[in-house]
Amino acid sequence: MARDTFARRVLAVVSRVPVGRVTTYGHVARLAGKPRAARAVGNIMREAQVPGLPYHRVIAAGGALGGYGGNIALKRSLLVAEGLVVSGRRVRNFAQVVWGAPAVKRAHRRTAR
DNA sequence: CCGTTGACGTCGG
DNA sequence: ACCGACGCCAACG
Numbered sequence: 021m022a023r024d025t026f027a028r029r030v031l032a033v034v035s036r037v038p039v040g041r042v043t044t045y046g047h048v049a050r051l052a053g054k055p056r057a058a059r060a061v062g063n064i065m066r067e068a069q070v071p072g073l074p075y076h077r078v079i080a081a082g083g084a085l086g087g088y089g090g091n092i093a094l095k096r097s098l099l100v101a102e103g104l105v106v107s108g109r110r111v112r113n114f115a116q117v118v119w120g121a122p123a124v125k126r127a128h129r130r131t132a133r
Numbered sequence: 134c135c136g137t138t139g140a141c142g143t144c145g146g
Numbered sequence: 147a148c149c150g151a152c153g154c155c156a157a158c159g
Contacts, residue, residue: 026156045141058141060156065140087140
């Protein structure tokens with residue numbers, strides 16, 4: 021296989037984000053093995069050409085929308101089309117729709133998968 | 134090795 | 147809640 025670059029791992033992670041859920045640049049960075057490379061992840065997303073990947077499901081920390089090649093309006097509509105609720109520049113119920121967050125000690129019963 | 138480039142994150146005011 | 151400052155990083159020439 022071609023080289024195992026950070027960029028490749030990032031794209032692999034992005035491809036696993038479920039419909040109707042979102043993740044953040046920071047989480048992607050962590051899942052790709054470099055917890056502090058969130059910024060680099062952003063650069064990779066901007067350059068990425070691989071079709072079919074849910075780039076719009078990767079947003080910024082705290083539920084902020086982040087960017088989308090200058091077409092943030094499109095990103096917002098894509099998210100809304102998947103059932104997410106976007107209020108202003110934030111995704112509502114972020115904590116409940118975020119994917120890839122560190123598994124916090126749940127008192128009992130899973131909440132996400 | 135160095136400088137550049139940002140779809141970032143966190144903190145302080 | 148908004149904004150600025152600063153830190154952090156991969157990829158490339």
